[in-house]
Amino acid sequence: MSTAPRKASTWAPMAIPVFRMLWCAQTVSNIGSWMQTVGAQWMLVHQPNAAALTSAVQAASLLPVLFVSLPAGVLADVLDRRRILLVLSLLMTVLAGTLAALTRAGLTTPTVLLTLTFLMGCGQALVNPAWQAIQPELVPRELIPAAAALNSLTVNIARAVGPALAGLLVAAGGPSVVFSVNAASFAVVTLAVLVWRRPTGDRATAEHLVPALRSGTRYVRNAPGVRRILLRAALFVVPASALWALLPVVASSTLHLGAGGYGLLLAALGLGAVLGALVIRPLRALAGVNTLLAAATLVFAAGTVGCATLHSAVPLAVLLVPTGAAWLVVLSSLNTALQLLLPAWVRARGLALYLVVFMGGQGIGALVWGLAAGAAGLADALLGAAALLVAGAATLPFWPMHSHEAGMDRTITSTWPEPVLDLEPDPDDGPVLIEVSYVVDAGNAPAFLAAMHPVGLSRRRTGAERWSLYQDAARPGHYVEVFQVPSWSEHLRQHSGRTTVTDAAFLDSALALTSGPPAVRHLLPPPA
Template identity: 50%
Template sequence: MSSLSAETSATAGAPPTTWAPLRIAVFRWLWIGALVSNIGTWMQTVGAQWLLVHEPNAATLVSLVQTAQALPVLLLAMPAGVLADSFDRRWLLIGVQGFQTVVALLLTVLTAADRMTPGLLLSLTFALGAGAALQAPAYQAVVPDLVPRPLIPNASVLGSINVNIARAIGPAIAGVVVARAGVPAVFALNVVSFVVFGLVLLAWRREPDARGSEPFLPALLAGGRYVRHSRVVRRLLLRCTMFVVPANVLWALLALVARDRLGLGAGGYGVMLGALGIGSIGGAFLLPRVRSRLTTNGLVAAAMVLYAAALLVLVVTPTAWLGVLALLPAGVAWVGVLSTLNANLQTFLPVWVRARGLAVYQLVLFGSMAGAAAAWGAVADAFGLTTAYVAAAVLLVVGAVAGALLPLRDTSGLDRSPAMFWPEPRVAIDAGQHPGEVLVTTTYHVSGERRDELLALAPDLRRMRRRTGGTSWALYVDAADPTRYVEQYTVASWAEHLLQHSGRLTATDRDLDLRARALSDPPTEVAHLFTARLPGD
C-alpha cells in the first residue's frame, strides 16, 4: 500500500469504461477499503438484529436497528459536510475510522461478556451510524480529487456497485458466522473491517488540504446559502426527489410483494434482493454505453420509465420467476439515476463547498426514502399493494415527462477550479473595530445597448454573489445619471468577504464578473463599507 498515489496517467489513452477509475492506484485501494468496511457494516446489522430476535417486542426492536443506523444521516449530514469542508478530509476520515473501531470493539467485548442490553445495543448502533454519517460527505468529496473529471461518472457508478456488492455479501457471511461462531464473532469481523479501511487511509499519501477552517455556524449557513442560490444544485436535488419518492415503493414493500403476491418465503425474498443487486451491478456495464448515446436528461428519463415498467410487471405477474426478472432492470434504473445525479453534483460543486453540497444531497436522498417508505406503507394499507405500485409507476412516468420542463444543465464545460482574481481590498481602518455586516458596491458606467447587456447579466450576478457569501443583493440606477448603475450586496462579516477573494469564486464566476465589468466605461469602481459604530454601541 505504500505505493498509493494519484496516478492520473494510468487512465491515459484508456477507454472510459466503468472500471477505468480502478486503474488509479489510490482510488482502487480506497474503493477496496470502503468495500471491506461496507461488508462489515452489513454484517453488523445482521448480527445486531439476530441478537434481538428473542427479546420481548422483537419486531419493534429489530426494526429499530435500521432506524438507529439511518437516523444519524438525517441529524448529522449538514454538520458532517461543514467538517469535511473545514478540515483535512483524509485526517477526518482517519479519525472517524478510529472512532468506529473503538465503538465496534466495545460492542464486541460487551456482547462476548453477555453484558449487552437492547438499549445499549441500539445506542452503540446509533454511534456507528453517526460515524458513517460523518464519513460519507468527506469520502464523496475526495473522489473528484482522485480521478480525472471525465471518469467521475464512472467513479460514482463504482460507488453504487460497492454498496450493492456489500449488501449481497455481508448478510450472507454474517449468517454463516452467526451459525458457526455466534454474534460476537460477527461484531469482531466488523472491527477488522474498520481497521482495514483505516490502514488504507493511513497508507494514502497526499498533500494536506490548503483550506483554512471556517467557524462552524457561518460555514453551515454558507453551505445552505450556496445550495439555495445555485439553480444547478437545486435542480439536481429536485430530480432526485422526483425519482426516489415513487421509486422507494419497491424497497419499502418488496417483502410484502414476495410473501402476499408471489407466495415466496424468506429464501425467495433473498433471491429478489439478490436480483436487485445483480441488476445494479449489471447497470454499471451498460451505463458508459448508454451515456454515449443519450443526454443526461434522456438517460434519467429513460431510467425512470424503465423502473416504472418493472414496478408494473412485479405486481401484475402471478409468476414468481417473472417478478424476479423484473427486478433486474429495476436495479439497472436505480443505479443509473442515482449515480448520474451524484456524479453531476460532484463535478459541479466547487471544492470549498463540495462536502456541504453532497451532505445536502445525502439529506434529501435519505429523507425522501424515509418519508416515502412511510407514505407508501400507508397507501398500501388503505388501498392495497397493487394500487401503491401502480400509483408509483404513474408518478415515475409523469416525472420523466416533467424532466423536459425541468432539464438538468450540462455542466461538463464549466470550469469549477478556484479563481482568485479580485485585487486585495484597500482598507484604511481596523476591520476588527467594525464587526457587523459589510456592504460591497460596484459602480458601472454603461450606456446604449450595454445597459441591456448589464441588465441581462444581473440575475446571474445576483446568484453568484449570493451563493458565494452575499446575504442580500440589489442593483440601482442613478436618478440623475441613467448611465450610472450601482450594484450592492451585503456580506455577514469582513472575514466572510475575504473568503470570496481567496477561493470561493470559480473560473466560471470570474468569466461572468469580467463580462459585466467590461461593459463599464470608465472602468468599474468597487467600494467596501463597514458597519459604522454609533455612540453607545
C-alpha cells in the same frame, strides 16, 4: 494524474493506487453494512407488525442524515477529512462489535437493535460527506464521472455480494456472525485511512463552524443547478424507497422465502447495478441525462410493480436485475452532476445537503411505506409507490436536469484586485457593504442588465447575504451594484478562495459591455 485520457474508461481511476486502496476498503465496508442490514431485518421479519419493524431498520439507519449530515459537511470542509474518517471508522468498529457481542449473548431486543442501528446511522451520516468530498482529491477532474460511477458501483457490488453471504451466514450461525463481519469490515476501512496521506498543501480553510454552515446553505440556495439535482433526487428516492423497505416482507410473506432467498433477491438487484455500471458510459454517449433519468425511473417503477404482483421468486429475481441497473443509473447520474458542479471550498457541504435529501428521503420513505403497507396492504403500497415514480418521470420535461452546468469550470481563481484601504479591518468586522459603479452606453444597457443576473447569483453563492443593482436617476447610463457580506473575512474569501473561473467569466461578460473599469467602494460600520 494530469495526463489522464480525455475520454477515460469506467475503470481508469483504478490505475491510481490511493483511489484503488480506498475504493477496495469501502467495498469491504459496504459488504459488511449490507450483511448487517439483512441480519437485522431478518431478526424482525417474523415479529408482529413485520412491515413496520423491517422498515424501521432502514429508517433508523438513514434518518440520522436529516440531523447530522449538514453539520458533518461543515466539519468536512473546515477540518482535516482524514482525521474525521479515522475517528469515525474506529467508532463504527466499536458500535458494530457491541451489537455482535450483545446478539451472541441473547440480549438484542428489537429496541436494542434499532437503537444501535440508529447510532451507526449517525456515524455513517457523519462519515459520508467527508468520504464523498475526498474523491476529487484522489482523481483528476476528467476522471470524476468514472470515479463517481465506481463509487456507486462499490455500493452495488456490496448489494450483490453482501445479502447473499448474509443469508448463508444467518442460516448457518445466526445474525451475530453477520454483525461480527460488519465490525471487521469497519476495521479494514480504519487501516486504509491510516495508510492514506493527504497532500500537505491541501488543507481546509479556517472558517468558523456557524458562518461555514450559513455560507454552505447560501451557496445551494443560489445555485440553480444544485437545487435541481436535489429536486430530482427527492422525486425519485421517496417512492423508490418502498421497494427497499418492503422487499424483506415480500420475500417472507408473499414468496415464503427464508433468509437465503431474501439475500438472493437483494443479490439480483446488486448484480443489476453492477451491470448498470458497466453500460452507463455507452448509455451516456447515446442519450442525454434527462432521457437516461426518465428511462431508469420507469424501469425501477416496473420492478416495484413486479414486487407487488409476482408470486414466484424466479421471475421476480429476473426482473430485479434491470431494476438494480436503473437504480445505479439514477445514482451515478445525480452524483456525477453534483461532483462536477460544486467548487472545492463548499463541496462537502453541498454533498451533505444532497445526502440529506437522498438518504433522508429514503429513510422517511421507508417509514411511510412501512406504515402504508400495514394500513392498506403490501401490494397496494408498492403499486402506489410505482405510480409516484411514473409521475416523477413525467415531470422531467418541466424540471429537467441542467446538464450544461456540469461542464462549468469550478476551478478557484483570484481575479479580484486586492482592496486598497486606509483602515485595517478586523476579520470579524461587518457587515461589509460593497458598491461597484459601472458606466454603460445606452445601446448596451439591455445586454448589461441580462449579464448582471448571473453575477448577482455568483455574489450570493460566494458570500453575499443581499445583492441589488440600481440605476442612477440623475445620470443615465450609470449603474450601481450593491451587495452585503456578513464580515470582512467572508469578503476576503470572495477575493481569494471562492470565486471560480465560471464566476469570473460571468463578471467579464458584464464588464465587456461597460465603458471603462468600475469604481469600487468598501463600506464598514463605524467604531462603536
